[in-house]
Every structure is written in structure tokens, then in C-alpha cells.
Amino acid sequence: MTEFIPANARFVDLPSPFPMKRGGALHGARMAYDTWGTLNAARDNAVLVLTGLSPDAHAAANEANPEPGWWEAMVGPGKPIDSERWFVVCVNALGSCKGSTGPASIDPATGRPYRLDFPELSIEDGADAAAVVVRALGIERLACVIGNSMGGMAALALLQRHPGIARSLVDISGAARALPFSIAIRSLQREAIRLDPKWNGGDYDDDAYPESGMRMARKLGVITYRSALEWDGRFGRVRLEDEREDDDPFGFEFQVESYLEGHARRFVRRFDPNSYLYLSRSMDWFDLGEGHDGDVHAGLAAIRVERALAIGVQTDILFPLQQQEEIAEGLRAGGANAAFLPLPSPQGHDAFLVDIERFGPAVSGFLNAMRAPGR
DSSP: OOOOOOTTOEEEEOOSSEEOTTSOEESSOEEEEEEESOOOTTSOOEEEEEOOSSOOSOOSOOSSOOSOOTTTTTEETTSSEETTTOEEEEEOOTTOSSSSOOTTSEETTTTEEOGGGSOOOOHHHHHHHHHHHHHHTTOSSBSEEEEETHHHHHHHHHHHHSTTSBSEEEEESOOSBOOHHHHHHHHHHHHHHHHSGGGGGGOOOSSSOOHHHHHHHHHHHHHHHSOHHHHHHHHTTOBOSSOSOTTOTTSOOBHHHHHHHHHHHHHHTTSOHHHHHHHHHHHHHOBTTTTTTTOHHHHHHTOOOSEEEEEEETTOSSSOHHHHHHHHHHHHHTTOEEEEEEEOOTTGGGHHHHOHHHHHHHHHHHHHTSOOOOO
């Protein structure tokens, strides 16, 4: 299986060996990143963006790569994360197939893809790898770390494991630990992939790719990324016109089915199934209460950060509002000026990608309230 690396991606080499939290180490590993804006002389205007499971490091267009990015409306000159003021860095998650080392990468010990020989991956490993990128860019302390979804988990792990690395935090639809519902959904996604005969114990290639399993996994994910309110508003019970084949009596009949199928087919050949498995499981394992007798509140209170904003969406069923409220309360107990902002977006967990009218002002307002960076 090939990797999917954005044009003109840049890389930082990880220390070799790079130890992993749950055992094992990586050798010759790297992290992919992209940047916008300029790091000032005081090196105090850097903002780090940590992503969800599937995005690459190319959050928005820039001089090196003019193609629109996955957060195009949020990052850039004059946008909510304003690259005229901030030096914005986005990293591709460790374990991904989009530039950073993951199961689809070549294992230097064998000359073949790691596949399931890749060490067990944790959110904390991704946080440690992101810290290496920050230091390699000459940044001692970030002005802010912004994490979305899985990236919200990674942002908390970064602050916990690297005290003082950031002055502030914006945690968007993130969590301090995985909840049973989210674990159950991700477990079903992984099962769909593993039950596809073409997965073949993780040993597949482009010619024998577990497409059916990945389609099912992606559909399950998309269903939970949006809300029932949005599904009803977008599709209702509208039926397709004459698309069901006579020899397939249980084929697609409703527009929502066709939408899910199209979305899944656009995704499956653009993401490595083993990377999906590893990243998905890393979220299930994440629990900031580890080392605090299972007390997540204590784990959050142990983090030292000046200011924080935890943003959630009322219709999010995957990372529900109580998880962002928990983050704000825990950080506040540790002395942070931490706020919780519930947004009434109808678009569920993925709202931060599409509901810029709500998320843009929330993020820009938080960043604009920070003291002016030096020159």
C-alpha cells in the first residue's frame, strides 16, 4: 500500500530510536509538517495545529502548495488562525499514511512496509513526535496548541508530557479519555476492515485492497461525524430515481445511502487500512487518568497552561459535550483560565470543518485576546 504525501511536504526526522509508550521503538522515522506565516524574532508567535484521524499536514493553501487544505477557511492571512500574526504549524499524525511514519511506511530493518510489525501506537506517541517537530523548528514555547477531535486528545497529551510547551490551548471536540460509545463504534469499524478477506492479516497491496471493509468502516464513521438533525435536514426520506438494479432487491433506495457510498468510495483508496486500525485504537486507549488512579479530573488538573478554551457541539454524539466541559473544569482546577463553549451547530462532530461561521469567531476571539507576540 502506498503513502499519500501532499506536494512539497516538509519533514522532521525523529530521534533514532524513537521509543513508543507501549513498547518497541521506531528507527529512521519522520514527521510531515506544513507551515504558514513567519516565526518572529522572539519565537513566541507559534501556533501548533494537531489533526483528527485522517487529515494530512496541509491544512490550507500556501506558497509551497497552493492546493486548498482540509481547514482552508480557518488558516491563512486574515482568517481566524491568522498567518499574518501567527506562525502556524500543522503536523501529520504519527502512524498516518500521509507523510509521517506509519504502518504503510518502509521498515528500514526489512526494506518492506511495516504493516502489523509497526509498534503499538498511542496518542502519547503522537504527542511526543509533535514535540520533536516544535523543537526542531526552534520553538521553545508555543503561543497556542489547537487540537481537533483526535488532535484534541493529542494536545492534552502534549501538555501533560511536555510541561511548559504551550501557553494556551484550544481543544475542539476533543476528549480526555474515550467513552464506551465511541470505543464501540471504532471497534466495529476495525472489525469491518479485519473481516474483509482482502485485509489478509494486514498483508495487502493496491491490487488486493480491503475495499469493502474500508467502505463499511468509513460509512460508520461518517454516520457518527454528523448528527441525526443534519441527516434529516439534508436528505429526509428522498428516494433515488430508478437506480436500484432488478437483480439487487436490497440495493440503494434512498439518497442518504447513495451519499454514504460516494463518500466512502472517495476515501477508501486514499487511506491505508492498517493506519486506520492503529490510529483508531490509539484513541480507544487514551485516558488522561492514567497515573492518577484513573481520575481524569486529576490528570487534567495536573496540566499547567495559562488559558484554555474547550469547544464542543451540542449535536456531537462521538465526542459529546460533557467531554469538553470536563476538559475546561479539570484545567480550571489546575489554575488555568479555562472556558467551555458549547455551540448549537446542527452538523455534529464534523462541525469544526464546515461550520466556520460559528467556529471561526470562537477561535479568532480566543487568539486575539492573547497578549501581542514579540517581534
